[in-house]
Every structure is written in C-alpha cells, then in structure tokens.
Amino acid sequence: MTYTPPKVWTWDAENGGHFAKINRPIAGPTHEKELPVGQHPLQLYSQSTPNGVKVTVMLEELLALGHPGAEYDAWLTKIGDGMQFSSGFVDINPNSKIPALVDTTNGCRVFESGAILLYLAEKFNVFLSHDIKERTETLNWLFWLHGSAPYLGGGFGHFFSYAPEKFEYPINRFTMEAKRQLDVLDQNLAERQFLAGDNYTIADIATAPWYGALVKGLLYNAAEFLDVTRYKNVNRWANEIYARPAFQKGRMVNRNHGKSSERLEERHNASDFDNIPKACD
Numbered sequence: 001m002t003y004t005p006p007k008v009w010t011w012d013a014e015n016g017g018h019f020a021k022i023n024r025p026i027a028g029p030t031h032e033k034e035l036p037v038g039q040h041p042l043q044l045y046s047q048s049t050p051n052g053v054k055v056t057v058m059l060e061e062l063l064a065l066g067h068p069g070a071e072y073d074a075w076l077t078k079i080g081d082g083m084q085f086s087s088g089f090v091d092i093n094p095n096s097k098i099p100a101l102v103d104t105t106n107g108c109r110v111f112e113s114g115a116i117l118l119y120l121a122e123k124f125n126v127f128l129s130h131d132i133k134e135r136t137e138t139l140n141w142l143f144w145l146h147g148s149a150p151y152l153g154g155g156f157g158h159f160f161s162y163a164p165e166k167f168e169y170p171i172n173r174f175t176m177e178a179k180r181q182l183d184v185l186d187q188n189l190a191e192r193q194f195l196a197g198d199n200y201t202i203a204d205i206a207t208a209p210w211y212g213a214l215v216k217g218l219l220y221n222a223a224e225f226l227d228v229t230r231y232k233n234v235n236r237w238a239n240e241i242y243a244r245p246a247f248q249k250g251r252m253v254n255r256n257h258g259k260s261s262e263r264l265e266e267r268h269n270a271s272d273f274d275n276i277p278k279a280c281d
C-alpha cells in the first residue's frame with residue numbers, strides 16, 4: 001500500500017515494529033533517576049548490542065594486557081525498558097543511547113562508542129599507533145564503521161528483522177548496501193591481516209561486533225540471505241578475532257538474553273566471569 005505523507009508529520013501513533021515503545025521524536029529525560037556508581041575507575045552503562053560490545057571488548061583487551069586502570073563496573077542499561085532516558089543517563093549522554101562511560105579519575109563523560117574507543121586507546125596508549133600513516137589508516141576504518149553500521153543496523157537489520165512487515169523496497173535497498181559494505185571489507189582484508197594493516201586496532205574492535213557477527217550468523221539471522229560464505233577474507237578475520245579470549249569475555253558482559261553460560265548481566269570484578277555457569281555438553 002502506498003503512503004501519502006501529510007503536510008506536517010505529527011506524533012500521534014505508534015509506528016509498529018520492535019522498538020515502537022521506546023521511539024520518540026524528542027530528546028531529554030523521561031524520568032528522574034541517578035545512575036549507580038561502583039568502586040572502579042571506569043563506570044560503563046551499556047547493554048550487549050554490537051555498539052555496547054565494542055567497549056566491553058576494548059576494556060577486557062586492556063585488562064588482558066595488564067592495565068589495572070581499565071578496571072570497570074558495567075551496569076546493565078536495558079534499552080527496551082527505556083533506562084537510557086533516565087535523568088542520570090541523559091547527563092552523561094544527551095543522545096540517550098548506550099554505551100556511555102564515566103572516567104571517575106578525571107570526571108570525563110564519554111559517549112558514542114567510537115569516541116569511547118578513541119578515549120581508551122589514547123588513555124592507555126594501545127591499539128592506535130603513533131605513526132601518522134598507521135594511525136590515520138586506523139581512523140579511516142573506525143570512521144568508516146561509524147558511517148556504515150547505521151545502514152546495516154538501522155537499514156538492513158531494521159527492515160529485514162524488526163519492521164512490523166516485510167517491505168521489498170527497503171529490504172532490497174539495504175541488502176544491496178550491506179553486501180557492498182561486506183565486499184569493501186573483503187577486498188581490504190584480502191591484502192592485510194587486520195583492517196588497518198598488520199596490527200589489531202580499535203578499528204577491528206569496532207567492526208567485528210557488527211560485520212564479524214553478521215558473517216558468523218550471529219546478527220539478524222541473515223547469514224544465508226546475504227550469502228556470507230562468499231566473503232572469505234571477512235570470515236577468516238572474524239574467526240581470528242572471535243577466538244581472542246578478551247573478545248569472548250567482552251561479548252558476555254551486559255548480555256541479558258541467550259544461554260546462561262554466555263552472559264554476565266553486570267560485571268563488577270574480574271572474578272565475576274568465574275561464576276558464569278558452564279555450558280552443558
């Protein structure tokens with residue numbers, strides 16, 4: 001059925017779909033509530049979506065390298081319940097989206113997952129080279145991810161998986177773009193081990209939870225539809241990154257769905273991982 005837009009759009013009906021209850025055309029808090037604060041230097045408010053996982057992976061990678069200053073409390077922020085609209089959350093991210101971080105050592109608030117990765121890479125001096133060429137190549141791919149992933153998530157994923165009905169036009173449009181993006185990555189990874197060259201960087205940490213998850217069949221249940229096995233280099237890269245212990249830990253943090261052996265709803269100590277029930281064979 002064709003839609004004829006009115007002269008002026010008004011917010012008078014739910015638009016249907018997966019996120020209908022939390023979508024609003026206005027910014028700002030919906031309720032007063034302070035954020036909890038734990039004892040570690042870094043306080044993270046997040047959920048294990050691809051954007052959230054970028055940050056928990058980065059923090060676990062830093063801890064694996066032995067940086068005690070990267071110890072963190074990860075508070076589950078249930079976006080389906082509208083927790084991103086509390087007054088405390090809006091104070092640290094006026095855009096009301098997870099993830100958001102507070103560095104209690106200097107009072108910095110950091111929002112936007114790309115900004116958080118950059119902040120942590122600079123604070124701990126790792127996963128981002130000082131060499132101008134290597135650093136720029138890493139930032140090229142980090143910004144590429146941040147420009148591209150909304151087409152995958154808000155475009156392809158939304159219409160393929162979350163929209164109230166399957167509409168051919170947007171599914172075609174965003175499938176074309178998602179496959180083009182996979183091909184961009186595949187051609188780049190044919191030449192090099194990691195996105196920016198020989199070293200694992202924040203560009204890989206940002207991209208693997210999106211396009212790595214996609215080719216591993218972990219996102220939108222779309223692996224067959226997108227014929228992901230053809231992107232051989234992306235698959236090789238994703239397998240290598242998913243095998244990293246810190247990546248595996250980071251994926252579990254703030255996860256509140258799926259198998260109990262693969263989730264840690266909140267993380268306040270390194271030893272919290274020891275209490276996750278083991279998977280049954």
Ligand SMILES: N[C@@H](CCC(=O)N[C@@H](CS)C(=O)NCC(=O)O)C(=O)O
Nearest residue numbers: 022049051079097098099112113114
């Ligand atoms: N560009 C932002 C996107 C963050 C984002 O879209 N977060 C989603 C979850 S992946 C969210 O909080 N959605 C809740 C909402 O839209 O109300 C980033 O990279 O941090």
